[in-house]
Amino acid sequence: MPAPEPSPACPAPPASPTRPSLPAAAPHSWAFDVPAAEAPEVREAGTVSTALERVLRGPSGLGTASLYLTRCAEPPAPPPASETSGAPAATEASESSGAPAKGDPIPGLYHHPVPEPDAERVAEVSRRIKAWALDEVSLYPHEWEDQFDGFSVGRYMVACHPDAPTVDHVMLATRLMVAENAVDDCYCEDHGGSPVGLGGRLLLAHTALDPLHTTQEYQPQWEESLHSDAPRRAYRSAMEYFTREASPSQTDRYRHDMARLHLGYLAEAAWAQEDHVPEVWEYLAMRQFNNFRPCPTITDTVGGYELPADLHAQPAMQRVIALAGNATTIVNDLYSYTKELASPGRHLNLPVVIAERENASERDAYLKAVEVHNDLMHTFEAEAAALAAACPLPSVQRFLRGVATWVDGNHYWHQTNTYRYSLPDFW
Amino acid sequence: MPAPEPSPACPAPPASPTRPSLPAAAPHSWAFDVPAAEAPEVREAGTVSTALERVLRGPSGLGTASLYLTRCAEPPAPPPASETSGAPAATEASESSGAPAKGDPIPGLYHHPVPEPDAERVAEVSRRIKAWALDEVSLYPHEWEDQFDGFSVGRYMVACHPDAPTVDHVMLATRLMVAENAVDDCYCEDHGGSPVGLGGRLLLAHTALDPLHTTQEYQPQWEESLHSDAPRRAYRSAMEYFTREASPSQTDRYRHDMARLHLGYLAEAAWAQEDHVPEVWEYLAMRQFNNFRPCPTITDTVGGYELPADLHAQPAMQRVIALAGNATTIVNDLYSYTKELASPGRHLNLPVVIAERENASERDAYLKAVEVHNDLMHTFEAEAAALAAACPLPSVQRFLRGVATWVDGNHYWHQTNTYRYSLPDFW
Numbered sequence: 001m002p003a004p005e006p007s008p009a010c011p012a013p014p015a016s017p018t019r020p021s022l023p024a025a026a027p028h029s030w031a032f033d034v035p036a037a038e039a040p041e042v043r044e045a046g047t048v049s050t051a052l053e054r055v056l057r058g059p060s061g062l063g064t065a066s067l068y069l070t071r072c073a074e075p076p077a078p079p080p081a082s083e084t085s086g087a088p089a090a091t092e093a094s095e096s097s098g099a100p101a102k103g104d105p106i107p108g109l110y111h112h113p114v115p116e117p118d119a120e121r122v123a124e125v126s127r128r129i130k131a132w133a134l135d136e137v138s139l140y141p142h143e144w145e146d147q148f149d150g151f152s153v154g155r156y157m158v159a160c161h162p163d164a165p166t167v168d169h170v171m172l173a174t175r176l177m178v179a180e181n182a183v184d185d186c187y188c189e190d191h192g193g194s195p196v197g198l199g200g201r202l203l204l205a206h207t208a209l210d211p212l213h214t215t216q217e218y219q220p221q222w223e224e225s226l227h228s229d230a231p232r233r234a235y236r237s238a239m240e241y242f243t244r245e246a247s248p249s250q251t252d253r254y255r256h257d258m259a260r261l262h263l264g265y266l267a268e269a270a271w272a273q274e275d276h277v278p279e280v281w282e283y284l285a286m287r288q289f290n291n292f293r294p295c296p297t298i299t300d301t302v303g304g305y306e307l308p309a310d311l312h313a314q315p316a317m318q319r320v321i322a323l324a325g326n327a328t329t330i331v332n333d334l335y336s337y338t339k340e341l342a343s344p345g346r347h348l349n350l351p352v353v354i355a356e357r358e359n360a361s362e363r364d365a366y367l368k369a370v371e372v373h374n375d376l377m378h379t380f381e382a383e384a385a386a387l388a389a390a391c392p393l394p395s396v397q398r399f400l401r402g403v404a405t406w407v408d409g410n411h412y413w414h415q416t417n418t419y420r421y422s423l424p425d426f427w
Numbered sequence: 428m429p430a431p432e433p434s435p436a437c438p439a440p441p442a443s444p445t446r447p448s449l450p451a452a453a454p455h456s457w458a459f460d461v462p463a464a465e466a467p468e469v470r471e472a473g474t475v476s477t478a479l480e481r482v483l484r485g486p487s488g489l490g491t492a493s494l495y496l497t498r499c500a501e502p503p504a505p506p507p508a509s510e511t512s513g514a515p516a517a518t519e520a521s522e523s524s525g526a527p528a529k530g531d532p533i534p535g536l537y538h539h540p541v542p543e544p545d546a547e548r549v550a551e552v553s554r555r556i557k558a559w560a561l562d563e564v565s566l567y568p569h570e571w572e573d574q575f576d577g578f579s580v581g582r583y584m585v586a587c588h589p590d591a592p593t594v595d596h597v598m599l600a601t602r603l604m605v606a607e608n609a610v611d612d613c614y615c616e617d618h619g620g621s622p623v624g625l626g627g628r629l630l631l632a633h634t635a636l637d638p639l640h641t642t643q644e645y646q647p648q649w650e651e652s653l654h655s656d657a658p659r660r661a662y663r664s665a666m667e668y669f670t671r672e673a674s675p676s677q678t679d680r681y682r683h684d685m686a687r688l689h690l691g692y693l694a695e696a697a698w699a700q701e702d703h704v705p706e707v708w709e710y711l712a713m714r715q716f717n718n719f720r721p722c723p724t725i726t727d728t729v730g731g732y733e734l735p736a737d738l739h740a741q742p743a744m745q746r747v748i749a750l751a752g753n754a755t756t757i758v759n760d761l762y763s764y765t766k767e768l769a770s771p772g773r774h775l776n777l778p779v780v781i782a783e784r785e786n787a788s789e790r791d792a793y794l795k796a797v798e799v800h801n802d803l804m805h806t807f808e809a810e811a812a813a814l815a816a817a818c819p820l821p822s823v824q825r826f827l828r829g830v831a832t833w834v835d836g837n838h839y840w841h842q843t844n845t846y847r848y849s850l851p852d853f854w
Binding site for chain 1: 454463464545550623624625627628629630631633634639640641642643644645646648650651674675676678679683686687689690692694695696697698700701703705706707708709711712715716735736737738739740741745746749750753799802806830
């Protein structure tokens with residue numbers, strides 16, 4: 001069965017910034033708002049403008065109080081030595097410091113640490129997502145349980161969505177993240193995936209997000225197909241939950257971002273089939289599509305509010321989203337570098353492409369990829385600050401903050417997921 | 428150079444239904460509004476509800492006068508014998524009538540004839556599109572001129588967009604249509620295209636519509652790449668013109684529909700590489716993506732108004748758009764059947780897939796494909812009528828009418844394009 005659709009009717013006027021539909025948030029102790037006085041200690045002062053600091057601290061003024069959750073009772077954990085480093089610090093770190101310890105951030109990588117995600121919420125999301133995977137969508141056989149647990153998706157999503165008003169809201173993101181990984185693993189990569197025939201498989205899976213509308217004779221066969229393998233079961237179910245809470249425009253945004261993701265998978269697959277190494281700029285273009293973008297862009301749905309469609313579509317907002325997605329995706333290339341080198345075949349990632357196309361050593365290529373990441377992060381922050389200054393609406397401010405928080409949470413998860421990732425020996 | 432983007436700023440409140448930005452419409456003699464008294468002669472009374480008739484006639488009441496152009500001075504041409512046929516008539520036609528003459532519609536195909544497109548406007552669009560193709564984007568070598576002329580894209584687009592206020596507005600659609608065909612021909616099909624490596628080529632071309640945001644070192648190489656072949660030059664230029672007139676949400680909508688189109692191409696290519704014939708429902712799913720959809724959904728931009736994003740995203744509107752796109756795409760399968768049979772290799776289209784998967788003769792498969800089309804058309808019209816009744820806003824009414832007009836104009840172009848298409852001998 002496709003996700004149920006409401007009967008045709010005119011929509012109400014644009015949603016108000018806070019659109020509660022899931023159960024109201026219960027009081028809880030966690031929060032993500034860094035107290036204003038402490039923000040400069042956490043954010044690098046030299047590269048973050050005052051406007052962005054204001055965004056990252058959250059909105060202020062009349063009418064914005066409802067955007068805040070409870071304030072963090074404890075100051076954030078002291079940053080590790082590398083936390084405030086930008087590109088110049090990368091060189092310094094690589095020359096002066098030793099190899100990073102297990103679970104350390106990449107030396108010289110510009111990033112922002114996050115408060116430890118709320119343990120109680122992590123436990124609850126972890127419990128629920130496993131129940132969903134096993135009982136609702138039969139996602140994986142028993143022997144993959146270790147890998148599922150090692151994915152630590154509960155910790156990941158709680159870190160990325162600290163402003164979600166309830167666990168139910170976090171679950172919207174968590175199911176989609178697990179479904180996206182199931183499609184990637186089963187169709188593209190680790191668990192039986194292959195570039196051969198991928199276009200057909202991905203399109204049919206995409207119809208679980210963007211439903212088929214056909215004749216009465218053929219519609220039921222399509223509906224049945226959505227239950228025929230784990231990736232489609234996962235997409236269908238995760239999307240059904242999401243659509244119940246998201247507005248039609250938020251649903252449309254997610255579909256578009258997933259179409260982008262699938263185009264990215266297919267470009268990568270085409271190159272893999274031909275053993276083609278693209279130019280660096282071509283790789284970066286592909287990686288703007290094969291990208292985390294669908295995850296940060298649901299931050300408003302997960303937060304229980306809506307960035308209006310006309311604001312989301314603004315070129316400046318699109319640019320900020322793309323830059324954030326690109327920075328956070330290169331983080332994945334950097335942390336998964338040794339994992340991908342160890343897998344069969346040549347796995348393209350930014351250091352590998354730079355080494356090949358710019359005739360660089362593995363180490364130099366890796367360190368250059370760190371610089372590319374840092375440049376993207378700095379540009380993201382500068383453009384987000386400019387947009388925040390130009391458009392001081394609460395939904396815009398909160399969305400920009402949500403995207404930045406997702407970027408930080410994503411780094412945190414990569415840094416700390418030592419089950420999956422380890423760093424190369426380049427320092 | 429990427430399409431120029433306006434500086435970041437908050438958008439104005441939602442656009443008014445009529446958003447003139449191109450030069451104001453000059454008086455002209457053509458029009459698409461069928462006088463109300465004559466509508467029943469043109470539209471099949473038995474399957475079109477009163478609500479849809481009202482939509483197709485156009486809005487009435489206070490405040491809607493500005494949505495009308497000049498009324499058609501002449502009644503539409505008398506319909507050919509087959510025009511009012513639905514599925515039952517298909518059988519009748521195939522049993523009682525002889526083979527259709529050149530330029531006749533497919534016997535039994537449910538469709539609506541359109542008034543002959545304004546000859547003066549067709550000539551002007553044809554002149555301008557050729558100048559653009561040759562002088563602005565160097566689209567094709569001299570020896571392809573006959574094929575370009577035989578495409579008759581000026582007549583096509585004038586027939587599909589009779590409510591465009593100026594020739595400049597028609598040109599927005601015409602450039603995009605030509606660019607889409609250039610990508611299909613050069614990357615996928617007739618002129619050097621291939622399924623091998625298609626994912627990489629299409630993604631890089633897609634960045635002409637959905638721009639890359641990367642570091643200063645790599646951004647210029649991407650910008651240069653947009654001038655490196657005809658498909659990318661065409662996409663880049665056509666999108667630049669489009670973006671100047673479309674709102675950011677309309678631009679986002681077009682990008683999404685083009686991502687869908689490219690996913691459809693890639694599913695078809697994956698099947699072609701494996702010589703795989705999908706199930707009929709799978710073929711229909713692929714064809715919902717490899718689809719005319721990006722053409723009718725710009726009807727509001729070409730018409731100089733905007734269907735607001737939140738209305739476009741409504742599930743009922745998405746369903747109407749998908750059904751219209753699917754019906755009009757199957758028209759292409761039916762009219763291009765003999766052309767595709769004559770090309771090298773097996774070219775999937777609906778009759779071919781039905782013949783193979785349902786063990787039907789070529790003739791029976793073709794006639795069943797006509798029925799599938801007719802079912803899709805009837806469902807499209809019923810759902811459009813329901814939406815029009817539920818949502819009597821001028822922009823919704825005009826958009827639904829624009830999509831229906833596009834469907835009719837597309838049929839007209841296929842029927843009359845005897846340079847490209849001829850019918851099989853099944854009657």
